[in-house]
Amino acid sequence: AQTVTQSQPEMSVQEAETVTLSCTYDTSESDYYLFWYKQPPSRQMILVIRQEAYKQQNATENRFSVNFQKAAKSFSLKISDSQLGDAAMYFCAYRSNSGGSNYKLTFGKGTLLTVNP
Amino acid sequence: NAGVTQTPKFQVLKTGQSMTLQCAQDMNHNSMYWYRQDPGMGLRLIYYSASEGTTDKGEVPNGYNVSRLNKREFSLRLESAAPSQTSVYFCASAPKGFSYEQYFGPGTRLTVT
Numbered sequence: 654a655q656t657v658t659q660s661q662p663e664m665s666v667q668e669a670e671t672v673t674l675s676c677t678y679d680t681s682e683s684d685y686y687l688f689w690y691k692q693p694p695s696r697q698m699i700l701v702i703r704q705e706a707y708k709q710q711n712a713t714e715n716r717f718s719v720n721f722q723k724a725a726k727s728f729s730l731k732i733s734d735s736q737l738g739d740a741a742m743y744f745c746a747y748r749s750n751s752g753g754s755n756y757k758l759t760f761g762k763g764t765l766l767t768v769n770p
Numbered sequence: 771n772a773g774v775t776q777t778p779k780f781q782v783l784k785t786g787q788s789m790t791l792q793c794a795q796d797m798n799h800n801s802m803y804w805y806r807q808d809p810g811m812g813l814r815l816i817y818y819s820a821s822e823g824t825t826d827k828g829e830v831p832n833g834y835n836v837s838r839l840n841k842r843e844f845s846l847r848l849e850s851a852a853p854s855q856t857s858v859y860f861c862a863s864a865p866k867g868f869s870y871e872q873y874f875g876p877g878t879r880l881t882v883t
Contacts, residue, residue, distance in 0.1 A: 662810075688871060698813075698860065698874035744812060756801060756864060757828065758872060760812040 655680045657747050659761035666735045667769050673720075674730045674764045676745030684750040687721070687728045688758070693741040701743070704728065706750075732766075740768045772796055774875035776861050782881045783851045791846040791878050793861030799873070800866040802844035804828075804836060806857040807877070813860060819844055821866075851882045 656679045666672035678687070689701040704712045704721050711719050716733045732739055745761040777792045793802065800821045805813040815828030819838040833855060835847045844863075848855055858879050862872040 696858065696877045700871050703871060757803070757815055757818060758813070760814070762810055762812040
């Protein structure tokens, strides 16, 4: 079974600075997706960024980018120019592309990000 | 287009009571999922439905039942609620195919006393 580990329960960053959230995963598969979801105090789960394992290029969405190291099974999220609205719980998630998995998500335990003004 | 909706948003039950959490999506998605979120545990899959007419157990199915009523609706039932089922419950849906992410509802906060 796949596992996802987020080793930082809490992180803090100054507004306008850069912060990196860590995620490692364990799998024997070669074809999968990785996701970062954001959960603000409203509780809504919001997709931040996704990465397909077969793509070597790291995904980028505006101020959010990932460092995907497939051999090391590492998938970190970098937030540049942090804003107060980035304060939230961030979850890393794994999804197999095997049809037999029915595309279920496996989540890490989350990292609570605080942004200080 | 409302996306994924869940009712109720909040619920308090006494131990032993039963209730059904409702979930509906208007995006014509094939797959639907129920998760629970507990502090320090992330989201854990309870049950899922890969398509209309099928349901399967996830990681933590004990104490729950589900019904995929039609393509739009996927309900989660607690037959005899226990304090250990105090949690926030999320429903999610996804289109068929591996290139799509799951879309989440707003969650239901359930407290069992």
